[in-house]
Amino acid sequence: MDDNKINNVLTFVSVVIVGTLLLSLLPAFNVGNFEFKKVDVVADIRIDEKNVDTSAMDAIRKLKLKFVDTCKTGVVCIDDYSPQHNAMNSFYAALDSGNRTVRIAYFGDSFIEGDLLTGSLRALFQKKYGGNGVGFVPINCITAGFRVSVITSAVGWDEHCVTDSVFSRKKQGISGHYFIPDTNSTATFSCRTVFGKEPDTCSKASFYFITDGNLKFTTTINRKIKEEHSIKGSADIQKVSVTGNIGHVRITINNPGVNTRFFGATLDNENAGVVVDNFSLRGVSGETLKTIPETTLRDFDSLRNYDLIILQYGLNVASKTGTNYSQYKKTLTGVINYLRNNFGNSNFMLVSVGDRAAKINGEMTTMPGVKNLLITQQEIASECGIAFWNLMDAMMLDGGIVGYVKSKPSKANLDYTHINIRGGEQIATRLFETIEYEKQKYIEKKKYSN
16 A cells, blocks of 8 residues: 655655754854854844844944034934044035035945946035036946946956956056056047936046056047147156046057056046046955055045045945954954055045845845944944944935835835935935035034134
């Protein structure tokens, strides 16, 4: 007589369940180079309150009370952890003066890739304070196909990026790239307004490179105004600029010279307004900034003279339930101090990781590990004595990443991690409003102190 197959199935399922539960009692262990993680059969449906480091959160709250002024409703204020509470003062003073170009360098990961957020932030600054152009653009980049604020093309260059397997770190530029030209290599740049709705112009286009000499190239403005350039060698990074009402500019290499490498171009206003340079690099957590040679950073400091440097990383660090980000804290603290040593006149602001959600207890909600990372980032800003802006709190004013995804039209992608151009505009508006509010407080305090 045949065995009862239903009973066999039930027996098999019972054995599997009991075996899995028994495995969950085992701790994590290693065998040679293999790591066996602890089995947790209910990890995806349970929030472990131990995963949220409440002691660190309480410490940060107490710390904030020492440094944060009152902030009006609807604005997430900047936390100033500098010893004299003046982390952003020289930047505010530069904005208030209105008599020179004010430059911002915005470093980040894929959250700002394609000029998301920074494009809208630039437009807001330029609308109020003047300026035009898109700032720094690499000779070529992977975002060329979807970055709407500038149209670029490059032909004939040997391209290198810090995330590539074969890369010379000592040769890289400020964006983590370098480009080696050949005879007849070309690169073209055309500015666009925010969202790419119509052509834009700039009044100054500059090219940044280093060469041992004999470099010759031609620049062409608006497809008709040509200028020949012959460059002698130098150990320093050099800049060649052309001016005019520039809507389109092309560089053509006539002679690549000796040991020549280019880094990119800048499209700016010649005399006034605000410049926002986007330095995005996908897949990194900020650690690669410390591999840029000090001489390179100091050359760019001399050539660009940034008033404010913003750092925004975290997407490639955060895990769903992570609690220990001590190594990341050590790394990013070292990066910030390294940059401050080489950009001595710049103010610094760390922008936290944005909201990121996962399904927990059947609902999409902020990952506990992301909250812990945010706390760590605030500790980093405190230890470095710089400004800090809580991006997650700013996003929560509009429903967080879940609200961004569900809004009509949506402001974020269905990965519940990355914003789109509308989300970038929303965050840029929040950040710009914060900076304006803080700048006004600075002006009022300055009046009373005089």
